[in-house]
Amino acid sequence: MKNYLLRLSFIGTRYSGWQIQPGVPTVQGELTKVLEEVLGERVKVVGCCRTDAGVHAKDYVANFKSSKDFEEEKLLKALNSLLPKDIGVSEVREVPEDFNARFSVKGKEYVYRIWTAPWRDPFLYPFSLHIPGGLEVKAVEEAMDVIRGKHDFSGFAKLEDEKNTVIELEAELEVRGHLIELRFRATHFLRHMVRRLSGALIWVGRGKMDPKELEKFLSGESFPYTAPPQGLTLERVFL
Amino acid sequence: MKNYLLRLSFIGTRYSGWQIQPGVPTVQGELTKVLEEVLGERVKVVGCCRTDAGVHAKDYVANFKSSKDFEEEKLLKALNSLLPKDIGVSEVREVPEDFNARFSVKGKEYVYRIWTAPWRDPFLYPFSLHIPGGLEVKAVEEAMDVIRGKHDFSGFAKLEDEKNTVIELEAELEVRGHLIELRFRATHFLRHMVRRLSGALIWVGRGKMDPKELEKFLSGESFPYTAPPQGLTLERVFL
Secondary structure, eight states: OEEEEEEEEEOGGGSSOSSOOTTSOOHHHHHHHHHHHHHSSOOOOEESSOOOTTOEEEEEEEEEEESSOOOHHHHHHHHHHHSOTTEEEEEEEEEOTTOOHHHHOOEEEEEEEEEOSSSOOTTTGGGSEEOTTOOOHHHHHHHHHHHSEEEEOGGGSOOOSOOOOEEEEEEEEEEETTEEEEEEEESOOOTTHHHHHHHHHHHHHTTSSOGGGHHHHTTTOOOOOOOOGGGEEEEEEEO | OEEEEEEEEEOGGGSSOSSOOTTSOOHHHHHHHHHHHHHSSOOOOEESSOOOTTOEEEEEEEEEEESSOOOHHHHHHHHHHHSOTTEEEEEEEEEOTTOOHHHHOOEEEEEEEEEOSSSOOTTTGGGSEEOTTOOOHHHHHHHHHHHSEEEEOGGGSOOOSOOOOEEEEEEEEEEETTEEEEEEEESOOOTTHHHHHHHHHHHHHTTSSOGGGGGGGGTTOOOOOOOOGGGEEEEEEEO
């Protein structure tokens, strides 16, 4: 058996997330179908994480094992030519047998994008949340100081399994003209965590909540607002 | 009568270009329809130039005259809320009565984007021409030296009217990773000129033509290849 790593990127708009589900388009589903067509056998594609419906990825890592011996370059070409245009495979590489995209990934970086001009930028529209009027950047910075570092992020998660909820989080704010980027980096994330953290920063930035109030959601209380998926992009996966 | 300037941007993929035509979606058509809805009267929208079907604009200038007295901010908001999501209006401003988008514009900047990696980047795919294997950059630079400056560009145009065909052209090549950007600036352009110039640079970059050969198309001979529209974006309009 050979073990292949795939690096890919996708526009999440059309997809019900990464994970295969019956009756709806998913990235894992498209990939599994196309791999079957190319390899002539059904393989199990393991992804580095779930993604919510509508979330994008500029970088994503997956792997699959196959009994077929395929040239990496050939497979890359075949996948890109058969996959829908909103998915691209940037790398195919044979990896050691024990590599597993879910468990071997060392960290991830997400960016939540907010477009703050009163008007719409059609090029950014599918990849950002539009908040005309913008955010109070200084307050968002203060809120980031609260969430940055090692905390129990259960209050920002839809908990499902007994994953370690204490996470060391790096967070940065970047303002480029009318675009605000909230950047988050950690070894792992909990389900909905980035969208809820972004939601909290948005509430603070719109004056709906004091930066200090965030502290209580780091000690058990559940934060109620999940920012919409289209603003979120998985930006980098660290191996 | 009041004269209003509009600054807009659009993703050209779905449109048969700027200019209104019966039975097909056009940017001028969408704008005219929405303005009629907002103003309650049919107005003539004048654009700064035609654009080919499938060509994008990050900046575009238009104007229209109306007997209705509308607050600029209100009109901006109404247009953005009623227009399709792939068109955005970034500015509405009252201008002197003699302003005409077609004749008052002082210059334009176009960028032709070429994606050269062997794989597809889904985020750039709709806005670039994919040439896996890339271009010989040094040869393209040499070819740019030939076309840069003041020339008669009839050989690169689909001529239709007696516009001045002698144009002072600025041209630059930028390479950012796998992306090549061909940037063109001039007071005015002839029909198909940027796509044909890009086509010529692509031929040179792929070794299909010598940079020096471009000279003959600057002295009357017609260049035959028009690069596809999706790679082209009207980047800036100078007023």
